Amino acid sequence: MQTEFSPEFREDLHRLMRWRRDVRRFRTDPVDDAIVARGLDAFAMAPSVGLSEPWRVINVESAAARAAALSNFQTANAEALAAYREDGDCERAALYAGLKLSGMRDAPVQLAVFCNDATTKGANLGARSMPEMRAYSVACAISMMWLALRAEGVGLGWVSILDEQALATALEVPDSWKLIGYLCIGWPEDQTPRAELEELGWEPRIGLPEMERR
């Protein structure tokens, strides 16, 4: 198998990263199982500390599970809004109240992705000194799926405005599983060149990281 990549591929990879969005506005029509499966293929190729492959994926399908997840988000979101109001930052609070922060009502596919911190796979290599590496491995796998799905035109939105513990309980997962992200997946309503948070004035994108030298 060829191991080199063309300049055209690199340009397209850059364009892919450029058009990746955290999608919250989804059409409700279904996404083929085959596309979701190809997205999950990215997990099979993702890096993981010590080859621990600590990711655990729950397909949140039933009406009851989806209602529990949505209600969890709504509570956490209301608490966040209240906190901005308590800070006395009325402009921030008003802006926050107007943001659409999850596509949980519409996204046809919803995955709760956990990290199993109790896995013995990998025999703790690289995670003895930095146990958080397992969670970072799961974040890497999600990033790769994000790009793979976007290459098919499918959007992903990573919801983190959630009470992790309550969601884990509602989804009846083992105690050692830690929520990394609740992923909404579906066809985006539109393709936008900038993040909505940037567009609506929540926060600008700085872009290139400053690099200090030592």
Place this chain on the structure above:
Amino acid sequence: MQTEFSPEFREDLHRLMRWRRDVRRFRTDPVDDAIVARGLDAFAMAPSVGLSEPWRVINVESAAARAAALSNFQTANAEALAAYREDGDCERAALYAGLKLSGMRDAPVQLAVFCNDATTKGANLGARSMPEMRAYSVACAISMMWLALRAEGVGLGWVSILDEQALATALEVPDSWKLIGYLCIGWPEDQTPRAELEELGWEPRIGLPEMERR
């Protein structure tokens, strides 16, 4: 700008993920600054919770800083080996002792990547309920750089066998910066289709995640 991607691009993206390795064996010849800069471009396009862009990058260049990082790794690695021995798992310990777990002696470019958990950027959006999301954002940005560099033939190795706190102190970074990864970057000695940990029998790759339904 075109927002669609071709089937050929998707195949190449799959091939890119397939050939991404955690590289520990580097040639010592330099990597052009322009290539490193294009790798860092990935950070500018990476997702971050609330657009917090919490990544902070230290270019570890000086002999003194590199010696401190290498010595930090050597200590953590010796402690890990001692722990396998103390567990009485002689086969694991022997296998561990034979692994090359960092390319810190040879990699021409070395970046220490931190998460600034005290950033006010993003105004805490999405990180109130899950503060770890900032660290996950940094992990996502590193994944994207990893792919971008690999597309140019450049390898990246993520070292986590480190005492985070001691490294942060040695590199004189603010207290609120948490180490996410120490990245070795350079031309790989060879291209391999499987991870060395798999090849040498440390751990097999399971591949596709099992997915439970709720």
